[in-house]
Amino acid sequence: MNLHVPPSDTLAAAVEPAAPSPAPGSRRAALLATWLLSGTAVLLLLGASVGSTGWDSVLHMGSDPLAWQIVWDIRLPRTLGAWLAGALLGLAGAVAQGLFRNPLADPYLLGSASGAALGGAIAMAMLGVSPTTAGWLVRLGVVGMAFLGAAGAVLLTLMLAGGVQHTLRLLLAGVIVGVVLGAVRDLIQVAKPSILESMQVFTMGSSAFVGWQACALMAAGWALCAGTAWALSRLLDGLMLGEATAASLGLPLAPMRAGLVLALALATGLAVAHTGLIAFVGLAAPHLVRSIARVTHQWHVWLSSLMGAVLLLAADILARWVIAPQELPVGVLTAALGGSYLLWLMHRRTRGGGL
Amino acid sequence: MKNIAISARQISASIGNAHILRGIDLDLPAGRWTSVVGPNGAGKSTLLKALAGLLRHARAQGQVELLGRPLHAIPMRERARQLAWLGQNESTADDLPAYEVAMLGRLPHRPWMAPPSAADHAAVQQALRTTQAWEWHARALSELSGGERQRVLLARALAVQASVTLMDEPLANLDPPHQTDWMLAVRALVEQGGTVVSVLHEVSIALQADDMVIMAAGRVVHHGPCADAATHRALEQVFDHRIQVRQIDGAWIALPRMAAQATSSLID
Numbered sequence: 001m002n003l004h005v006p007p008s009d010t011l012a013a014a015v016e017p018a019a020p021s022p023a024p025g026s027r028r029a030a031l032l033a034t035w036l037l038s039g040t041a042v043l044l045l046l047g048a049s050v051g052s053t054g055w056d057s058v059l060h061m062g063s064d065p066l067a068w069q070i071v072w073d074i075r076l077p078r079t080l081g082a083w084l085a086g087a088l089l090g091l092a093g094a095v096a097q098g099l100f101r102n103p104l105a106d107p108y109l110l111g112s113a114s115g116a117a118l119g120g121a122i123a124m125a126m127l128g129v130s131p132t133t134a135g136w137l138v139r140l141g142v143v144g145m146a147f148l149g150a151a152g153a154v155l156l157t158l159m160l161a162g163g164v165q166h167t168l169r170l171l172l173a174g175v176i177v178g179v180v181l182g183a184v185r186d187l188i189q190v191a192k193p194s195i196l197e198s199m200q201v202f203t204m205g206s207s208a209f210v211g212w213q214a215c216a217l218m219a220a221g222w223a224l225c226a227g228t229a230w231a232l233s234r235l236l237d238g239l240m241l242g243e244a245t246a247a248s249l250g251l252p253l254a255p256m257r258a259g260l261v262l263a264l265a266l267a268t269g270l271a272v273a274h275t276g277l278i279a280f281v282g283l284a285a286p287h288l289v290r291s292i293a294r295v296t297h298q299w300h301v302w303l304s305s306l307m308g309a310v311l312l313l314a315a316d317i318l319a320r321w322v323i324a325p326q327e328l329p330v331g332v333l334t335a336a337l338g339g340s341y342l343l344w345l346m347h348r349r350t351r352g353g354g355l
Numbered sequence: 356m357k358n359i360a361i362s363a364r365q366i367s368a369s370i371g372n373a374h375i376l377r378g379i380d381l382d383l384p385a386g387r388w389t390s391v392v393g394p395n396g397a398g399k400s401t402l403l404k405a406l407a408g409l410l411r412h413a414r415a416q417g418q419v420e421l422l423g424r425p426l427h428a429i430p431m432r433e434r435a436r437q438l439a440w441l442g443q444n445e446s447t448a449d450d451l452p453a454y455e456v457a458m459l460g461r462l463p464h465r466p467w468m469a470p471p472s473a474a475d476h477a478a479v480q481q482a483l484r485t486t487q488a489w490e491w492h493a494r495a496l497s498e499l500s501g502g503e504r505q506r507v508l509l510a511r512a513l514a515v516q517a518s519v520t521l522m523d524e525p526l527a528n529l530d531p532p533h534q535t536d537w538m539l540a541v542r543a544l545v546e547q548g549g550t551v552v553s554v555l556h557e558v559s560i561a562l563q564a565d566d567m568v569i570m571a572a573g574r575v576v577h578h579g580p581c582a583d584a585a586t587h588r589a590l591e592q593v594f595d596h597r598i599q600v601r602q603i604d605g606a607w608i609a610l611p612r613m614a615a616q617a618t619s620s621l622i623d
Contacts, residue, residue, distance in 0.1 A: 101447050231468065237459055241511070242445020244409045249515075250435030250463045294450045294495055296458075298468075 090308015115153025205331020280338020
């Protein structure tokens with residue numbers, strides 16, 4: 001081993017670069033992206049076909065205006081909405097896990113989802129409306145409050161945990177913040193019973209009230225958040241080597257962190273404001289991506305986002321189909337499925353050396 | 356006059372009420388390997404962080420100059436190209452392949468959002484070969500043993516190709532043959548004009564450096580060539596005469612001093 005490379009090695013180095021692929025994970029990442037995109041296409045079609053009136057609506061869309069209305073005004077937007085909410089949650093999970101260097105971080109466990117729900121509840125209590133009938137301005141108001149709530153909750157959790165170093169402390173702080181903010185939300189409900197019905201969407205999680213307006217808003221927000229996360233993905237990569245090393249690589253930690261926390265809060269706020277509290281999608285999506293393709297965050301944030309989208313849309317379709325013509329709130333389904341996944345993950349990690 | 360790679364003036368640092376560093380003045384010559392040793396809690400790692408401008412969670416005072424320029428006046432990315440850092444037990448990059456981890460060392464050289472260039476790939480490959488980690492460049496860090504990981508992380512620091520490299524206990528988890536390899540890599544780096552500063556617990560390896568900085572209780576108690584008798588005396592003293600420095604086959608090494616000998620030396 002010396003730095004003066006002997007001639008034979010120089011030759012090998014000159015010939016070799018093609019042989020070891022420059023980025024070992026990128027082929028699997030491309031493959032995964034293809035799978036997720038085709039999965040999206042299939043699920044979107046499926047989402048348009050599943051509903052209380054059955055498959056017929058799609059077949060008769062051309063001739064029957066009622067069927068057209070059902071598919072175009074109800075099924076398509078909520079299908080797309082579930083995809084977008086999942087994309088936002090998957091993205092938020094990937095950003096949270098990278099930013100806090102904590103494999104169990106996600107919008108739900110960090111308390112930011114509860115903060116967003118509280119923000120949304122305050123907005124609805126003040127404006128006195130339900131998300132179904134809301135216009136643009138009101139919708140923006142609810143999203144804005146949800147965003148503020150999410151950002152505030154993350155900061156609160158970080159403060160309580162005294163930093164991000166300690167995995168269990170961070171999670172514990174997140175749980176505490178979630179419970180306390182949930183209690184405040186309950187208080188608001190008690191004080192303003194008129195919002196009780198719309199609050200059910202928030203607490204159980206459902207795509208049933210997502211219309212085209214909401215889709216447009218979520219899509220714009222998703223583009224913004226994903227773009228931000230992608231542009232700042234270097235910090236997430238650098239942080240994997242530790243804070244000091246990241247700083248030694250010339251990365252401006254403070255502003256980049258602030259940008260990522262804002263993206264995390266906006267993604268959470270947008271998702272929660274439209275589909276309510278949906279647990280574990282943000283946790284599971286990045287994990288699934290990592291178990292398939294190990295890539296730098298520039299790819300990881302996009303893949304996690306797509307994975308979250310496919311997961312939530314699949315869960316949403318399942319929730320609509322399992323007891324059709326009735327439906328389960330999708331949040332209940334993801335909580336049940338995601339909870340089991342988390343248990344399995346913890347079991348595996350504990351056996352492999354502990355959290 | 357010697358070229359100075361890093362010059363520190365009146366460096367003090369404290370966390371809460373505890374003084375970690377108490378007014379340190381230090382001139383580290385360029386093109387040489389300096390090892391920093393001292394008992395636990397002497398402030399070695401904190402000093403190294405202060406020299407790298409990475410002291411975050413402590414109140415720090417004093418001036419540091421890197422290659423003749425005030426450290427804080429150098430733009431971050433430029434500084435990152437001139438000064439490479441290898442910390443201890445910081446990495447959580449378990450899921451990335453070794454190659455990608457080493458490629459992170461090229462971040463200061465790559466324009467924003469740009470994919471790695473041919474030069475980046477060449478630097479990473481060379482660094483991984485230098486630390487004999489090329490063999491598992493496609494494997495994830497989590498699949499490697501402690502020593503193998505350490506060699507990948509070392510390659511990450513080498514891939515920066517900085518003129519000054521600071522390493523905090525780089526030998527952790529390395530077995531003796533790879534400690535020797537690490538030493539040879541540092542020697543080669545210094546022969547090419549690089550400057551290496553390393554905090555080391557392995558005193559015998561530290562004695563193979565060009566210069567030695569000996570610290571105790573937040574102060575530098577001695578700074579001189581490793582071959583000097585004065586350095587050896589200072590070294591024995593800072594470790595309470597529990598070690599003795601001896602020459603074997605032309606190399607200086609530190610041996611444990613047995614209790615009886617320690618008592619007798621205390622008497623005389």
